[in-house]
Amino acid sequence: MNKFYAAAIAAAATIACVGGAQAQTGTLAQVKSRGILHCGSGTGLAGFGIPDAQGNWTGLDVDLCRAVAAAVFNDPLKVKFIPLSAKDRFTSLQSGEVDLLSRTTTWTLSRDTSLGLNFAGVNYYDGxxxxxxxxxxxxxxxxxxxxxxxxxxxxxxxxxxxxxxxxxxxxxxxxxxxxxxxxxxxxxxxxxxxxxxxxxxxxxxxxxxxxxxxxxxxxxxxxKEPLGPVVRHGDDNWLDIVKWTHFAMLNAEELGITKANVDEMLKSDNPEIKRFVGTEGKFGEPMGLTNDWAYRIIKHVGNYGEVFEKNVGQGSLLKIARGQNALWTKGGLQYAPPIR
Incomplete structure (x- = not known):
């Protein structure tokens, strides 16, 4: 454990009561009351999270935050991106400065068990x-x-x-x-x-x-560097929202639901698609969201494949192959539980 991990663990202990109080009141309720999502981002990495000259953020991790905002607010622009260094990222999340950390952070045992944090999935398998x-x-x-x-x-x-x-x-x-x-x-x-x-x-x-x-x-x-979004311990509902936002983007790609055709999918008779877009069942309500929460994500942001290609894939300057980040149906590791 290096000195920054030790400092982060110490900070977790000193601010546990603050983080605990926030979890008890509910991160979703706080985000809704504030009217904007506070997303901890990197200090600038092309393809994952970087602002342009006008301060507009783009990237794979940025789009995950925008997807959460779309699910909660039906507006992907209701996000304030807060640049965080590697040294400061965990204490900023622990203290409540940000609601969600999405900035190329590796999921490890020590981080998952010692810092009072939860990883909500892997949105990029790296090494x-x-x-x-x-x-x-x-x-x-x-x-x-x-x-x-x-x-x-x-x-x-x-x-x-x-x-x-x-x-x-x-x-x-x-x-x-x-x-x-x-x-x-x-x-x-x-x-x-x-x-x-x-x-x-x-x-x-x-x-x-x-x-x-x-x-x-x-x-x-x-x-192995499984990178993914991170939230605080103690608020399972918020963890569910962030986790299922990522899963929704994966499921959409697998089902062939895209930003361009998601409105047409509202007319689909396919039961999986009906559950996804919210025309059948009430899968958003248990999370405190509307039942069209997944539809909102794809309508405003796109599915995982679209977001990958635009930011880091063949449609970007990086031109990184999907590789391990392909869907499981195409030989990759990206796999999401079903919505049912």
């Missing part, structure tokens, strides 16, 4: 990799022995890095920085031989380098 300059002449992470590696403090990458080099009996020098921005700048300035983080982040950050084509992502994936 840690390495970015190097082509001129280094390295085509495998196993050839980085004796090298210097830039990484960010307060993330799972430090431990994964240590585990990988120790298990392969290789020596290395770690060059760590407090923020991702500092880490990337140090790598580009030549202060280290390689930059390591989640592979998705490597592809995103490579786009921001002066000459992206001069850098390559090595083939090794050295860890």
């Amino acid at each position: 840690q990799g390495f970015l190097v300059r082509k001129k280094l002449g390295v085509d495998s992470a196993l050839k980085l022995a004796g090298g210097s590696i830039c990484t960010q403090q307060g993330t799972t990458t430090e431990l994964n890095l240590a585990d990988y080099f120790r298990s392969n009996k290789m020596k290395y020098e770690v060059v760590a920085f407090a923020s991702n921005t500092e880490t990337v700048k140090a790598y580009e300035a030549g202060r280290c031989d390689a930059f390591t983080t989640d592979a998705s982040g490597l592809y995103a950050e490579r786009l921001n380098l002066t000459t992206p084509a001069d850098h390559i992502v090595l083939p090794e994936i050295i860890s």
Whole structure:
């Protein structure tokens, strides 16, 4: 456990009464009363969460927050995005500054059991990799022995890095920085031989380098990094809302329900689709939502496949293959329980 985990656990203890009181009054009720969802986001990562010059946020994690707002308010714009560093993200959620954390956060045992938090699903299956300059002449992470590696403090990458080099009996020098921005700048300035983080982040950050084509992502994936949204312990209803928002987007893709055809689906005789769009059954009421909650999500934001392709897939600058993030029906890991 690194010093940031320890600090987060200490903070959890000191503010437990605050978080507990919020859970008892109900996060959904607070969000509705406030009239806007407070979403903890990253400080800027292309494809996942980044603002433009006008302050408009886009990204895979951003769209999950917009989907929750669509389910609650029927308006995906009723979200205030609060940029959080890796160091501050958990304490900001614990304290109630944000209602939901959606910013490339890895689900681990210690985070799930020691911080007073719940992970609501995996919206992106990732793994840690390495970015190097082509001129280094390295085509495998196993050839980085004796090298210097830039990484960010307060993330799972430090431990994964240590585990990988120790298990392969290789020596290395770690060059760590407090923020991702500092880490990337140090790598580009030549202060280290390689930059390591989640592979998705490597592809995103490579786009921001002066000459992206001069850098390559090595083939090794050295860890499991299931990334997903996080909420506070103690409010099962809010956990259900965030969890089923993600599941709704997956189920919609599997059922062939898209942003373009969701209105036509209101006329469908298919019982699964009728339950999904709310024309049959009362599946929103137990969560404190309208029965067309899932319809609202797809109408305003789209299904998981649409959101993936737009932000990080072939329709984006990153052009990341679906891979493990394909639906289970297409060889991937994305799978949602049914609405029934």
